[in-house]
Amino acid sequence: MSNFIRTLKTKVLLGDGAMGTMLAALGLPPGQSPELWMPEHPETIKKIHQAYLEAGSEVIQTNTFGANAIKLKEYHASSLVREINIKAAKLAKEVAGTKAFVAGIVGPSGHFPAPLGDISWTELVEVFAEQVQALAEGGADFIFLETFSDLGEARAALYAAKQYTSLPVACSLTYTKGRTLTGTTPEVAAVVLEAMGADLVGANCSTGPEELLEVMAAYRKATNLPLLVEPNAGMPEFIAGKTVYKLSPEIMARYVEPFRQLGVNLIGACCGSTPEHIKAMSQAFVSREPVWPSPRTFPTRLASRTQVVSLGTSELPLMIGERINPTARKTIAEAFRQENWPLLNEEARNQVKAGALALDLNVGVPGLDEGHLLAQGVQHLQLALDVPLVLDCTRPEALEKGLQEYQGKALINSVNGEEGSLNSILPLARKYGAAVIGLTLDERGIPEKAEERLAIAEKIVRRAQEYDIAKEDVVIDCLVLTAATSPGIAMETVRAIQLVKERLGVSTVLGVSNVSHGLPQRSWLNSTFLALALGAGLDGAIVNPLDTRVGETVASAALLTGRDPGAQNYLVRSGKTAPIVEERKDPGSTNKEPSLETL
Amino acid sequence: MSNFIRTLKTKVLLGDGAMGTMLAALGLPPGQSPELWMPEHPETIKKIHQAYLEAGSEVIQTNTFGANAIKLKEYHASSLVREINIKAAKLAKEVAGTKAFVAGIVGPSGHFPAPLGDISWTELVEVFAEQVQALAEGGADFIFLETFSDLGEARAALYAAKQYTSLPVACSLTYTKGRTLTGTTPEVAAVVLEAMGADLVGANCSTGPEELLEVMAAYRKATNLPLLVEPNAGMPEFIAGKTVYKLSPEIMARYVEPFRQLGVNLIGACCGSTPEHIKAMSQAFVSREPVWPSPRTFPTRLASRTQVVSLGTSELPLMIGERINPTARKTIAEAFRQENWPLLNEEARNQVKAGALALDLNVGVPGLDEGHLLAQGVQHLQLALDVPLVLDCTRPEALEKGLQEYQGKALINSVNGEEGSLNSILPLARKYGAAVIGLTLDERGIPEKAEERLAIAEKIVRRAQEYDIAKEDVVIDCLVLTAATSPGIAMETVRAIQLVKERLGVSTVLGVSNVSHGLPQRSWLNSTFLALALGAGLDGAIVNPLDTRVGETVASAALLTGRDPGAQNYLVRSGKTAPIVEERKDPGSTNKEPSLETL
């Protein structure tokens, strides 16, 4: 554990404030890049760092917010990325010495990744990798990704920071009315960024401290990670053509204790703040003791860019739509062949309307490029829908393409107990922050006995943990064979689910429909078997949501197994109560006013 | 154990043959009652007994076939019952000495019990009680009820023999084409008579030995009790106004070993046989070693007069129709008030058409005579339908009336763990040969925890065994409360079922519909909960069969839990295969030619 993280665990740290206003006051001409101006004015930069250090800052931010190749290209200076970032880190380090930590600042590229924007995952990762490596080389104590307004871009930056440095990484988004520009909530951000390996998450900039209280409370509810907050000095106001922030040092200081009480571990300030603000904040602490939440474990959480869904013993059973799968459906195979995304989106939407809370995406058509289709499918479906995706693919190269494009926390379907599978799939789950379904089969096939399936599940969970994948991110599928060939064997699956739940305590999921393969009235068998599996503790089911009996069974079993206290979900499904639907946030259609970093 | 039964266990005994032909040859005038002729010709009777004894008979039958009050009334001699039976037993005993056992013969009254005939249960029991008591007083070693063609009458005679003597009781019906006159199969007879306490069951008279081979094989399949067979000397033929039996002693003798091999323990002969037949049969034994079936346990078996249905781990789950219950249905309450049996029969038939294999009969309408209605309901429904009845009544006096009228093996619904209930209901189950549902509640109500319900179930099973009720005749209902008030509690019932199955090994049944009381879409919850309960090992469910989803769930769960090997039942229910329906035997409409005892 780095010294920075170790310190954070025992002491709430005070960050610094804005650099832009200070630079302008000290001679930066309007319209000039602060980063390009720096090399010729190192003492001015150090003076600002020094002022914050003296005001009480324990974290000094490098002057590198726009020091990435894309931003610097606007000044025809993209070749200077490495030099500038090393320089900026060194300047900050010279001032900070051992008295403060240096945050290697990384801001957004100004472009959204595809499909919202025009930039590819690979390009984004390359751009951020170049910057973070230089910051590390220059001596930054941690990488601080800040003021991101799109989770997809933040995720790419975080990936670069984790893959190309060994520094801790803080990741901070900016919020208006509780969402980022492209619809992400603090809960979603916490789930996705933690899965990707963030060491510290939080919010900065935004509309000032007042609104971020709620945001930070939501973060604290969603993660055990250390949190950070660096609000603007109030709402930006445009007065006489200039952006003005009106909150005084005294008023900013009033929020320090509330943030600490909420469990924030690094408190600083953003646009409009000065060393006076930091000084007032420094004096406002009643204690530096971190307020940690009482120990919690979380269920398995999946996320799209806009929604978190959970799988676990205390959650409603998760219905995962199985219908985007060309294996048994010719129209789907044909749609992939023609890349008919409107049809596939429609297929997806219909499943969600019927109650699916996540969608399985299988693009495996013989002869077609699975990696290309998976990446395309992920892009299209995540744009069209709010529900998280399950990437149904066992070829590592293809799967990786899909995972790169997925801007949430995906569920991989699947790894199994074979060495080849474990060694290729688990590293991808770790790198791309995905949960993973583990099938209880191995080199010898699907064992008949529940105990043998448990043993494979145990191995998968152990191996996943060796890859630093959290236990709650392993979801076991005990597999069911068709009841047509050996009827009683289906109960072995039910028993396996029960054993896996009891002994391993991990979440379980099951592809249900196979049980009725080759038999008439499949809906009867699917729903009855689903009830049996849910009774044994099954947490999620990959099913056909258009078969209404299946959804009715899920709602009924949820109630009967105590997962629906107050019968709220059941009453909604049975039409007795109107659903409380969270409004769909269309990316780009709401929160239209970005709080752009204007330092 | 009596000396007779003890002997039977180790040695196949040879019975005797006909008395009628012998009496005629020795002077009995045509048209005269053999029993009334006897007191004045004791030496003739003894001579016949002696002839059989010398031929090898080890069981000598008293000359009392028609010596009951109803038969003797035809000769205005019903006051002589006691005297004649005592006398006949003594005569047989004098000959038999210690060389043979004396069978106290009881034949049918010649009248069917209501509703097929005109005679009441009480009258029948009184008539047979008088006869069997006298036979016992005269020294018979066991009571031998023979040549009964109606199970209801045999059941009344058996009841009288068990209640009014302490002798072993053998019970033998007469068959044509595998059924008695009123539609009973050997399997049904075995189940009902064994439940009523018969010590020995079998067939006599009928069409001769050939057809009885199959009948005895069916008996042996259905019971572990000792078996008896006493066939006529062939098919009765009417030649020149006389009934003639053509099988020679040599031919009759050929069947001795086949019967022994089938597991028959007492082999004799009926109409048309003579001491020569017995002598030939005596010489035909290769061995006297009884052939016992390998040890078997049976599932819980219920029976109407014409059908056996089973409940148990290896059986298809039994769907019991719940709809004849006035508690929540005004039309049913009104039908009972008006004794509108056509409507109630229709309600019953609709449930059977929908797949119910047994029907619950609850007649509890406040202000009406429950005993009267239960007796009437039993009479009407058992006449209209083939499926066994579940008598849903907890008031012992009323229940007893229903049990008396029921000519099969009923299922009592119910006893519970309260002392008052155990002490009043269990003796009725024993006396009337019924299985009994034990509810897991007691003085303190329904316990919350599965373990506590198991404890009550354990107590009920133990107490039933103290009352000499077989373990397989106790069926536990673990009870479910509505999920509306405390959702998760339903799983406690599922757990209780599992515990009861595992620890006690008894059959289980459940009134399912209560789980959805007060909730919308009850069918969803009922069928889902049913699946959960069936998964835990539930053997039967009291449900609304007109809710097709329930029946579909039963068929599906049967397949999935391995109770439907080959999916035969599932394919029938799903319409893929035509059902193999056993033809409905209308009592009185088939097997019209009774093989009347014409000795």
Ligand SMILES: [Zn+2]
């Ligand atoms: Zn800002």
Ligand SMILES: [Zn+2]
């Ligand atoms: Zn006969």
Ligand SMILES: [Zn+2]
């Ligand atoms: Zn006879």
